[in-house]
Amino acid sequence: MHDGIELAELARLLISFGAEEAINLGGGGSATLVHRKHLLNRPHSEHDQPAPESRPVVTALLFEPRAPDAA
Secondary structure, eight states: OOOSOOHHHHHHHHHHTTOSOOOOOOOSTTOOOEETTEEOSOOOOSSOOOTTOOOOOOOOOOOOOOOOOOO
């Protein structure tokens, strides 16, 4: 049994919204969300880990504001 939407269904939905490109982010036990330098969740591990230790995050997708154009 799966929780959530399957990839093929998600692809069809995104296309129906007009998406031309998309990225599938894993969302597994090491998925981490950071917003404005604040960790909003804690990666899951099968083993108890004391704070602040956690599973390492080996891949990241980072969004930063663009620098103003020099005029």
